Amino acid sequence: MIEAGSRAFWRATLALCLGSVMIFANVYVTQPLLPMIAESFGISPLQAGWSFTVTTLTLGLSLLFYGPLSDALGRRGIILLSMGGAALTTLALSQADSYAMLLGLRALQGAFLGGLPAIAIAYMGDEFDRKALMLAVGFYISGNTLGGVGGRLVGGFVGDSYGWPQAFLVMAAISLVLLGLVIWLLPASSGFSPRALRPRIMLRDLAGHLRNPLLLGAYLVGGLNFFIFINQYSYATFMLADEPYGLSAKFLGMLFLTYLSGTLGSALSGRAAQHLPQPVCLMIGIVLLMLGSTVTLIPTLPAIVVGFLINSFGFFFAHSTASSWVSRHAEQARASASSLYLLFYYLGASCGGFYLAPFWHAHGWTGVIAASLAVFCLTLWISFLLLRAERRRPVLA
Template identity: 40%
Template sequence: MVRTSSQKSLHAPEAYSGKRFLPGTAGFKRASLALFIASFLTFANLYLTQPLLPLFVDEFGISPAASSLSISLAIFSLGAALLFWGPVSDAVGRRQVMFWTMALAVVPALVAPFVESFNQLLVMRVAQGLLLAGLPSVAMAYLGEEFDIRALGLAMGLYISGNSIGGMSGRIISGILADAYSWRASFLVMGIVGVVGTVLFYYLLPPSTHFKPRPAGLHTAITSMWSHMKNTTLLKAYGIAFVCMFCFVGIFNYIAFRLSGPPYYLSTAAIGWLFLTYLAGTVSSTLSGRFIDVAGNRLAVVLGVLVALGGVFTLLLPSLWTIVAGLLIFCFGFFAAHAAASAWVNKHAVKAKASATGLYLVCYYTGGSFGSTGLGFLWHDHGWPGVTAGLVIALAVALLLGLSLREKQHR
């Protein structure tokens, strides 16, 4: 029996004629939507415990710094796994790695509501981090292989918007659900959403028609990364990524403790809504890209860090509205600096750009892991002034690194 075109499988390579996706085509729309969904789910799950930290302290009788491990271990394990999934996808395929890691990441989310101890919860969070790394490790490679260069910028923007919207929405949703039911409901709902999202991803994402398998090449990957670690110019950008993410994760961790106590006593849902300030970063990262074209990466990093510092000092003021303003200012500066530092790496990595970018992300997420827990000790001993001191010192390091960037070193 001859199959008509309407009967052909949506996943058959011939359905897309082997051509790279152009804006407006069916393949572009399906692939972009699939990657947006996957990106949304990845970062919603990664950060969903951030507004829940005070609840963990109350239920499990642990310190704020210990509760932050639910964030720091997930971020750290994701950062470490970035080094693994990329080379694996070189051998077995981009689509396979993204789908199976997404599918398996649903399991710890659905198991987490039934844990009986905080240590068991941490095991689930480590498992989530290791599996959630599958998407950010591979998505950029899929985009580069399957999208026409005329569509790549738009597709990349849609994918990155999934990162920011997912990270923000995961925090807001978990805060609302925890306030209405319990923190366990937050994991359960996100697990169910993850199942639905994974099914949609499977049926939406077109097959890889331009992927060419090759050996995993772990030795080559390690050699490339070692060469990047010896590159002083790249190391400065990696340091900026580490320090900025150290501050970003830490500041949102402990603002939750500050605002859940006197004199504010905000609910978990109200604290979740504070993550709308994240949107300031969506604006600033876009503006930073335009600014870089005019004034260069160095000035963009420096100005971004200075704005972030302004936000930190604003957070010292007691009014709730000034705290919201401080978070907006900080996010604006943080994302501007992050965008400029990541662009610096892409511009100055003379070879193995993929591994240079991967190492940037490893440092970025490792910084978030350290900031999540490290600033907790300052909170425990000195409260918000102690956290502020730690943030100022860290951002001063980022400022010095930014000032030391020199284009002429690579001319």
Template identity: 35%
Template sequence: MLRSLAPAPLPPAERYRRGSRELRRVNLALFVAGLTTFMSLYCTQALLPVLSHAFGVSPTASSLLVSAATGTLALAVIPVSSLSERFGRTRVMLVSSAVAAPLGLLLPLCPSFPALVAVRTLQGIALAGVPAVAMAYLADEVHPEALGGAMGRYIAGNTVGGLAGRLLPGFVTDLAGWRWALGVTALVTMLLSLAFWALLPRSRFFTPSRAHGGSLLRHLADPGMRRLYLVAIALMSMFVTVYNYLGYRLIAAPFGVPQSVATLVFVMYLAGTFSSPAAGSLADRVGRRPVLLGACAVAAAGLLLTLAGSLVAVAAGLMVMTTGFFAAHTVASGWVGRRAATGRAQASGLYLFSYYLGSSVGGSAGGLAYQHGHWPATVAYGLILISVALLAAAGIRSVVASRVREA
């Protein structure tokens, strides 16, 4: 009897597992994506005083160069995530980065302040594709046992990008002016975008579906999802409030540090670079709920420490708070992707909308606390928000009989 010469069928594709070469490539690609996205998103923040002087606008007007980008990104993440359900994760991310990178090159060429705001508005819309889809892509392609760690590494890229986007333009401005600062930043993000395009593996487990409002409504109807979105709003409101107004405290008595030194508080973002992957990996091993609750408690302890009268203690408190915040953000965002059986990009889009809603609305509301009660009132406001996040996280496990084990 003749043996068949037909080749044996290939084994079915398997999601990327911890320790595999393919997962390392995915982690690197998404780290680079987070780096370039958040460098672009926050590249004007450190330059606001310089740009205010250059164009003769008030500090409030100058802040539009940040809020125009973050606000339009928040509005765009949900429709962009819906597009990815129809046209694919990798396609949307690659198109997003391909459009956003050239827009950055237009910033140093802008002749007026309204032109700068207009380009930043377009840049926010273009940048939305990566954060709106990255978490869903990871949830599709990465094995559940390694999803938390992969999500943590992506968020670590976000933290490094946010830090670099604030520090690099500031350093270049001192040497060559703000136009060169934005130009150099745009060139760096262009090179990073090229690396992202080369590294990102194509989707293997994505199944196209017709995006519609029903998926959004299903996610909003899930009490566990609603609690995760509330965690995002509360924690981001606290986090942005602290970084917005701590500088005012450091410049005033009794510390009286120079403005240039006060801006170095953003270096504390590096704490999130380490805590994000660590928290994600820990959540993979012991469960998401206990790690999320623990991260919130760490953030609260750090916030309390900033009440101290010692500059060293304040710096230590800020580092601890930042560590807890990014750990909690990693676990909560990963939990959204794991919990959503369908419409994962839309579930992640709702999470990011909540996240940036907290940044814009909750962060501004924190200014009222600082205005009326200075730093003690600001800390009290932040602790209330952390308490809201703790209560929301504590109830997630019991609200639904989940399709998958949640913790």
């Protein structure tokens, strides 16, 4: 087993962090480019948003397959193949000459991008000892955030200066460099033991998770919160690209630096859960989401930035709590319980744009926020039901 602080630990952890940066940079690179893509192809904001949502949709669906596949065939090879497929698809995106082609490639890219998120924690569990595992997971999650912010900055700055195809070209070059580093750094598996593919058992486990009200509630809270949170950013790019703000793609990319407050929210959620019931922590995060969303209605750029800082903190505070809750309350097959949470999470990201679109077209940003608050009221109520349910049911260690 790889021990914390060893040379192998730092090589493996750095490899997975760099892989995480690559994956999430590619997922989010299109968000600051949405107004540019809409103008280039003569499509609506909702249609432009499909270039983001189709990727999160196929990524989420792929999570259900990569885990069992890696249990049978191994972790490292699938991680590297999926990353390679994603990088090559990004390169192909720079040559897309129609919106249909761009959407098809983004869907394919999402299917490749699911490999690392589905397998990384399992790889760590196979290879690292307990102390090393806890340290490595923290670094890996930091890579998620840095990748999301970095991808948006690359998309915004390169797209603003050279156009959206060149943004994909630069992202492909970065992705190939990161892939090369991961190939060099990631140790071959030594603790992996293959298991036969058993689809029937997998389906039985998934059905059992959905019948558990404590898990289903967390799935709905996590999915619906992300349903709104990530798609608010998409519509905010159209609001801020228009008058009176008139921000270019470069500055729209910088809006996503507000995501970094979520790193603090994630860290503090664990401490808060030591003193408060986890459903109460969920409710705190959701109330902060409601507060931040309301602040963005103040029609000044500083207020909008502050609102998104509050939103990001509140979202990741609740998201980290919900993730931990799922692992804690899964009665069996905890890995598939967590994968199902991520499926709801990414399906939420994929569908939220469709929900917000009519409100955007009818009432602009005010309509988006009103629709957002309605969903947050629902997740607040579900969190309250989880609090009541937990008090009536023994907690699993």
